[in-house]
Amino acid sequence: MANLNSDMDDLGDLRQVLTRAARTDFLIARLLQIWSRACPTENIADVLDCPEQRLVDLALCLRPRVDHWESDISEIATACEIESDRLDAFLKKVVIAERLALAHETDADGGRLLAARDRQDEP
Amino acid sequence: MGLAEELDLIHRRLLTGSRVAARDLFLTALSPLKGHLAKTQAALDEETRHDLATDALLIYLEQPVRCDVDTSSLWTYLCLVASRNATDAFRKKVRHHRLLAESADLVEEWSGRANNVRRTEDAIDARQILEQHGERLTTNETEARLLQLMLEGEKSTDAFAGVLGLDPSADDTVTLVKQAKDRMRLRLRRLRGELEL
Numbered sequence: 001m002a003n004l005n006s007d008m009d010d011l012g013d014l015r016q017v018l019t020r021a022a023r024t025d026f027l028i029a030r031l032l033q034i035w036s037r038a039c040p041t042e043n044i045a046d047v048l049d050c051p052e053q054r055l056v057d058l059a060l061c062l063r064p065r066v067d068h069w070e071s072d073i074s075e076i077a078t079a080c081e082i083e084s085d086r087l088d089a090f091l092k093k094v095v096i097a098e099r100l101a102l103a104h105e106t107d108a109d110g111g112r113l114l115a116a117r118d119r120q121d122e123p
Numbered sequence: 124m125g126l127a128e129e130l131d132l133i134h135r136r137l138l139t140g141s142r143v144a145a146r147d148l149f150l151t152a153l154s155p156l157k158g159h160l161a162k163t164q165a166a167l168d169e170e171t172r173h174d175l176a177t178d179a180l181l182i183y184l185e186q187p188v189r190c191d192v193d194t195s196s197l198w199t200y201l202c203l204v205a206s207r208n209a210t211d212a213f214r215k216k217v218r219h220h221r222l223l224a225e226s227a228d229l230v231e232e233w234s235g236r237a238n239n240v241r242r243t244e245d246a247i248d249a250r251q252i253l254e255q256h257g258e259r260l261t262t263n264e265t266e267a268r269l270l271q272l273m274l275e276g277e278k279s280t281d282a283f284a285g286v287l288g289l290d291p292s293a294d295d296t297v298t299l300v301k302q303a304k305d306r307m308r309l310r311l312r313r314l315r316g317e318l319e320l
Contacts, residue, residue, distance in 0.1 A: 013153055017177045024181055027145065060146035062137075062184070072142050079143040 014056050021059060028076075029059035031094040038097065047090055050082045058082065064091060126155055130197040137187045145184055152180060152201060159202050164209040171212060179205035222255070260310050270307055 021029035032044060032055065045052045057080045064072035073091070077084035124132075129151055136144035156176035164172065179201050183190060190200040252260075252274060261267040268286045277283065281291040283300040290296060 013157075013173070014149060016173060017149060017153065020174065020177050020181065024185065026185060057146050060149045062142040062145045064142060065140070068140065072140075076142050079146070 014060065018056065018059050026062055027059065028061050028063055028091075031063065031091060031098065032059050034098055035090075035094050044090075048082050048086050050080070054080050054082060058087075063095075126151070127196040127198040130201075131192045134187060134190060134192050134197045137184075148180060148184065152198075153177070155198075156180070156201055156205055160205055160209055163206060164213070166213060167209060172209075175205050175209050175212065178208060182208075256314055259314060260307070266307070269303055273304060273307060 018029050021027045022033040024030060035042075035044060045055055048054075048058075058076065061076050061080070064076065070088075073088045074084055076082075077087045080087075130148070133144050133148050133151060137148070153176055156179060157172050160167065160172040160175055161169075164175075167175070182204055183197070183201060190197055257267060257270070261270055265287060269283065272282060272286060280297055280300050283304065284291045284296050287300065287303055289299055
């Protein structure tokens with residue numbers, strides 16, 4: 001299995017991948033992009049209390065499935081060395097924001113994330 | 124464990140629902156896939172090879188079930204996807220360069236003409252330039268008609284005023300027509316510069 005602590009060359013390559021990965025709807029990269037655009041002043045690494053390089057790992061994971069949410073969050077959190085509760089809350093907010101945007105047929109990167117940030121219920 | 128075996132294990136993890144296996148796929152396969160493209164598609168630049176390798180992984184991740192590792196390995200599957208896309212990219216690049224080379228002569232010839240001399244004996248095919256570059260040179264129908272007049276060597280200010288919707292007898296018409304033509308000449312010069320690159 002791949003080493004979590006990628007060397008710097010690999011990390012550089014993977015950072016280049018993120019832009020293309022964010023165009024897909026099945027990787028977490030897309031959710032991180034939504035958050036970054038909606039909350040440009042908030043650093044995701046600070047929100048998740050993890051090193052920046054863990055965000056690359058996180059971005060390249062598949063999105064957690066709604067019907068396996070807890071186990072998927074647990075797997076991702078363990079692999080990316082992020083506290084599970086923080087990751088759970090963070091992804092729920094972004095997923096809700098994404099759904100709100102889709103429901104209103106607006107840009108998913110829009111301002112609705114602000115409203116979703118206060119919700120804690122299951123997406 | 125070899126690369127092919129390692130990737131097949133990742134494939135099986137993906138099929139059983141692992142979320143992290145996608146990241147492991149990137150960590151394990153991206154560099155080897157770029158290396159494969161460097162050997163088999165040397166005509167492509169490094170950035171293109173990187174994008175092709177990335178896209179091959181993303182295409183696979185979208186529907187992992189399309190890959191049957193009982194028939195052939197995931198590594199073989201990824202190489203096939205990347206190589207197929209590389210061939211398409213190369214053909215597209217060749218087609219693009221050929222089109223630019225063909226149209227560069229036309230734009231160069233027109234740009235070298237005197238502004239106020241109509242040379243019917245070597246008139247430029249305005250229609251061809253409009254078809255190939257119209258979208259980059261014009262943003263609306265009025266500009267397209269203005270460009271067509273210029274390419275056809277029209278000299279009459281009244282004709283340009285008519286296209287621009289200006290009153291030919293107004294005091295500022297000559298100035299406004301000149302400004303519109305200057306803007307279009309600037310775009311043509313920029314296009315010529317791009318085509319010469």
